[in-house]
Amino acid sequence: MSADIIIRRIDAEALPIVQQLAEEIWPHAFDGVIQRHQIEIMLGDIYALESLENEMNSLGHVFWIARHEHVDAAFLSAFKRDDVTWIKKLYVLPDRQGMGLGKALIRTALEHFGPSRALSLNVNNGNTNAIAFYRHNGFEIEAEVPVTMGPFEFTDFVMTRTL
Incomplete structure (x- = not known):
């Protein structure tokens, strides 16, 4: 990991940072993929502090934030089910992409959860x-599945990396 990348596991008190990053990243990440009004509604639902706290406290998701050159620039949440580590959320600020933040966050999650058969995630098929x-x-790509995000229906790919 680059010396200018610092990754820290966060608790519920730091979830507003995740919320703020999502509000900045999502309009770029989903531009041309989903409609602008859908992005706004989904951000309000999925990234409400109560939703994030539920993922953390009730569903066992672990959250990390990556700092790059003194800026909170990316986040990842993940959980382990059976012998598969699942990435739930992975987002990087547009101007910090390509700097190794996503890879560093993935490594951190894998180290945290220990040996797994695979690493999996869902990603919008568009x-x-x-x-x-x-x-x-x-x-x-392992499968194509219907998903509900907020009040909207989409199709995701389940993508897997065998470990």
Whole structure:
């Protein structure tokens, strides 16, 4: 990991940082993938502090924030089910992409959860940039599944990297 990247596991008190990063990142990450009004509604639902706290406290999701050059620039949440580590959320500020933050966060989650058979995630099937990042990092499309995010229905790819 680069010396200018610092990753820290966060508790519920730091979830407003995740919320703020999501509000900044999502309009870029989903531009041309989902409609602007959908982004706003989903951010309000999925990134409400109560929703994030529920993921952390009731569902066992662990959250990390990556700082790059003194700026909170990325976040990841993950959990382990059976012998598979699942990435739930992975987002990087647009101007910090390509600097190793996503890879460093993935490594951190894998180290935290210990040995796993695989690393898996869901990604919107129209999010070509994210799909390309995951393919570049050894993930393959395993399935196509319907998902509900907030009040909207989408289709995701389940992508998996065998470990």
